[in-house]
Amino acid sequence: MTGVITHETAQWQPDSWRSAPTGMQPVWPDEHELPAIIDELHAAPDLVTAGEIDALARGIAQAAAGDALVIHAGECAERFSAVSAADVAARVAQLRELGDELTGKRSPAVVIGRIAGQYAKPRSTTTRLLVRGFSVTEIASYRGDIVNDVAPDRLSRTPDPRRLLRAYHHAAATMSLLRADAVDRAGSRTSVFTSHEALLLQYEEALTRERGGSWLNTGTHLPWVGYRTADPAGGHVRYLSGIGNPVAVKVSAGTSPSTLAEVCARLDPDRRPGRLLLIGRFGADRVAEVLPALADVVRNAGHVPAWVCDPMHGNTFAGPQGRKTRRVADLLREITGFVGALTKMGVPAAGLHLEVTTEPVTECVGGPGGPDAAGLARRYTTTCDPRLNPRQAKFVVAETRRLLLR
Ligand code: PEP
Ligand code: CO
Numbered sequence: 001m002t003g004v005i006t007h008e009t010a011q012w013q014p015d016s017w018r019s020a021p022t023g024m025q026p027v028w029p030d031e032h033e034l035p036a037i038i039d040e041l042h043a044a045p046d047l048v049t050a051g052e053i054d055a056l057a058r059g060i061a062q063a064a065a066g067d068a069l070v071i072h073a074g075e076c077a078e079r080f081s082a083v084s085a086a087d088v089a090a091r092v093a094q095l096r097e098l099g100d101e102l103t104g105k106r107s108p109a110v111v112i113g114r115i116a117g118q119y120a121k122p123r124s125t126t127t128r129l130l131v132r133g134f135s136v137t138e139i140a141s142y143r144g145d146i147v148n149d150v151a152p153d154r155l156s157r158t159p160d161p162r163r164l165l166r167a168y169h170h171a172a173a174t175m176s177l178l179r180a181d182a183v184d185r186a187g188s189r190t191s192v193f194t195s196h197e198a199l200l201l202q203y204e205e206a207l208t209r210e211r212g213g214s215w216l217n218t219g220t221h222l223p224w225v226g227y228r229t230a231d232p233a234g235g236h237v238r239y240l241s242g243i244g245n246p247v248a249v250k251v252s253a254g255t256s257p258s259t260l261a262e263v264c265a266r267l268d269p270d271r272r273p274g275r276l277l278l279i280g281r282f283g284a285d286r287v288a289e290v291l292p293a294l295a296d297v298v299r300n301a302g303h304v305p306a307w308v309c310d311p312m313h314g315n316t317f318a319g320p321q322g323r324k325t326r327r328v329a330d331l332l333r334e335i336t337g338f339v340g341a342l343t344k345m346g347v348p349a350a351g352l353h354l355e356v357t358t359e360p361v362t363e364c365v366g367g368p369g370g371p372d373a374a375g376l377a378r379r380y381t382t383t384c385d386p387r388l389n390p391r392q393a394k395f396v397v398a399e400t401r402r403l404l405l406r
Contacts, residue, residue: 012242014208014215017201022235024122024199024228026147026159034161034202041206044168046218047116047175048194050211050244056193056221057246059110061274063350064306068107069404070277070351071099071397072195072222072248072308074114076385077121080145083170088177090358091115094390095192101397102352104405110193110351116174117196117220119146119167120203121384122228142383145170146200150383164203171219195248198223201239214244224248227281227313230255232262241266248277253286253314257297264303276305279353280338283314284330287337295347309338310353311396316385319365319373325386328367331396339403352400355385356393367392 028034062068073095075082091113099109121144130137130152140157142150146167149156175194182191198204198217207219217223223243227250229236240247247267251260268275278298282290298305311334312326319325339349362371362378363386370392371378380386388396 012215012238014205014239014242016242017205017235017239020233020235020238021231022201022229023231025201026143028159028161030161037161037164038202038206040165041168041203044207045172046209046211047172047207048218048221050216052191052193053216053221053245055191056110056112057274059108059193059274060246060277060306061304062108063110064273064304064348066348066350068110068350069103070110070112070306070308071095071102071354072112072114072277072279072351073098073354073356073393075118075357076114076355076387077144077383078115078118078170079383080119080166080170083174085177087358088115088174089181092178092181092192094356094358094393098354098356098393098397101394102401104401111191112193112195112222113178114195114355115192116178116194117167117171119170120144120197120199122197122199122226124228144199144384146203164200167203168207168219193221195222195224196220197226198236198240199226199229201235204239208243215242217243217245220245222246222248222277224250224277224279226250227252227255230263232259232266237263237266246275246277248279250279250281250310250313251294253282253290255294257293260294261297261301264298264301264305268303268305271302271304273304276303278305278307279310280307281310281313281353282334282338284311284333284337286314287334288341291338291341292345295342295345299345299347306350307342307347308351308353309335309349311335311338312353312355312385319376321377323363323376323380323386325363325365325373325376327365328370328388328392328396331364332399335396335400336403339400349404352397354393354396355387356390357382357387358390360391361387361389363387363389364392367395
């Protein structure tokens with residue numbers, strides 16, 4: 001690119017992100033293997049349909065209007081090893097239960113999983129030091145099962161492009177179990193939509209297809225852009241700007257109102273209700289201070305997003321032995337601040353975004369039966385961020401419902 005073609009003048013294509021600065025992409029050691037893998041992905045069947053994507057957009061529009069609530073939850077990083085029918089059934093049951101808990105079944109729940117594709121992770125550092133006895137070696141960071149393996153040795157951590165195909169096939173298997181679940185419950189329950197961070201743009205591009213006159217990401221219903229890659233001029237926002245799916249954006253305490261306005265202008269030039277899900281992850285201490293100006297600038301620009309609260313990613317700290325953790329009490333403080341700030345402005349608080357797991361892990365501190373800091377070691381199994389166990393998740397959601405009803 002010469003730099004003279006801008007986003008505004010160029011016709012968007014699924015590969016348009018390639019001419020914008022794009023962070024967090026793996027460096028594959030075997031670049032020569034990549035073209036055949038990408039060709040195979042291009043030829044692979046769609047995982048989601050245009051009709052389903054439309055249904056989700058309607059749900060998000062309803063939530064933005066205060067007529068429905070969104071529960072957007074699941075693993076921080078899905079694992080290739082956790083895609084059995086029993087695993088997926090347990091995760092779906094938990095999502096539905098959290099949806100019912102949030103709404104008290106009084107209003108529709110828009111149930112969205114971090115599921116069937118949540119395999120790529122942004123990392124703050126590209127390598128980490130591995131200390132064994134007196135030897136210290138530097139190994140690549142774990143970037144999610146779509147890139148490398150979590151085992152802490154050099155070979156496992158080497159990015160392997162064949163993992164792109166494995167990710168697709170595991171997502172497809174998960175999707176087929178979600179569909180079977182929806183058929184089993186037809187009529188009585190809402191469907192579960194899928195979502196993941198659209199981080200690896202080679203993968204997302206290969207699953208982007210023209211369907212019914214617009215470009216759709218056919219790999220997931222709701223792709224999102226993470227806080228580390230939400231640069232309005234960056235490749236991730238450019239990629240999401242051209243697809244017809246609803247898109248989600250992580251918004252942090254460090255996001256300025258003008259930056260958020262620019263991101264929203266690029267992603268939602270038509271001010272279409274149902275297009276934007278904004279996920280605030282500000283931190284309990286910052287939410288009340290920063291959210292009003294952000295919600296205001298977006299509203300004044302004419303966008304109608306559904307604002308949901310991610311009380312987890314702004315409240316992470318290192319506990320004993322350096323284990324990353326979060327306090328349930330901080331989560332509740334952030335949710336309280338979030339609901340309070342939006343309610344005061346007359347903007348609906350549209351739901352929650354949570355990292356949860358179906359196992360009785362001890363990764364977050366507090367809540368009913370939850371561990372104290374010393375108890376974290378008992379069952380700390382996450383490969384990435386600390387997740388709420390089922391009891392903690394249900395408690396946080398029930399407390400949120402009480403706040404919303406006030
Ligand atoms: C995540 O949701 O797992 C994540 C990395 O979030 P954020 O981009 O908000 O840090
Ligand atoms: Co996370």
